[in-house]
Amino acid sequence: MTATLRSWTGLSDNEAISAFLYTLYQPDNRDGNWFQPIWEYAYTHAWHDDAAMARNGVWEDGGRIVAAALYESCLGEAFFQVHPDYTHLKPAMLAYAEEQLAGTDKQGRRYLRAYVNQWDTPLLDLARARDYVRDADEDRPMSQLVIPDPFPPIRLPQGYRVQSLADDNDLRKVDRVLHRGFNHPGEPPEDGLAGRKKMQSGPHYRLDTTIVTVAPDGQFVSFAGLWYEPVNRFGYVEPVATDPDYRRMGLGTAAVMEGVRRCALEGATVAYVGSTKLFYQSMGFREVARQECWLKYL
């Protein structure tokens, strides 16, 4: 099985990579490949480095994508997506990433953070042999919730409600809750709306599974992005934030669980989140897989 390497060629490749990722899904994320929503969230994110996309590497066999080496946010990171019949490509993919996906730090040093599935012994051995060192703080864990059936009631303090962006997609309110919820002080800058629009621009983005908790004064104070993956039928949580003035009131939980509930109505039996925070554990999410981060200065 010989595959040929090419680089990312343009916007149509985003959908081609999505189609490839759909085919890779394994329950519990055993293989460590990205779920399709991880990719779509990455390339529609406001901070994604769009200018470097042609550095992403794509391997094809007979016109079909069989592997891809991708960065998530910016150069300096490499995530390897590989069809199970093409795992022999991984050494070449790591070499490609060192050449094309390396970043440069503030001291001018070239580096690469390579993400390797915790069970991928051959690639872990190769990374060690090539002098990568573990950078566990940057690991990417994946946690899973087996969606309860019957679904428990969504609990909220009096006067608060959950709704989706299909009910009200007020981008200023969205911008404010995400700005404050991710611990940026004060009010959001005026120019933030374009980034929020971009985050809604993906072909599979859904307003009706993106949930906000609304305070009695009408402000959005908690936000939970839920992605329903319709091919393999699961929910994926990203991003989540609660305004610091409204934390520990159960509002974040209410937003996430309302989104999960909506995914369950469409057929999801599990939901995933890329985190092991106590916040998610308190809802019943448990770690099922981990992408270990391995760092090398080149």
Ligand SMILES: CC(C)(COP(=O)(O)OP(=O)(O)OC[C@H]1O[C@@H](n2cnc3c(N)ncnc32)[C@H](O)[C@@H]1OP(=O)(O)O)[C@@H](O)C(=O)NCCC(=O)NCCS
């Ligand atoms: C994580 C976050 C979304 C939680 O939102 P929240 O609305 O305060 O969460 P809830 O009130 O629903 O918390 C439910 C439970 O989660 C756990 N929890 C929440 N925040 C916690 C914290 N900082 N430390 C420990 N446990 C926490 C607790 O068990 C809590 O129940 P309790 O208050 O009865 O003890 C919020 O702290 C936040 O926006 N943080 C910054 C952005 C972020 O980290 N987002 C998640 C990215 S993966």
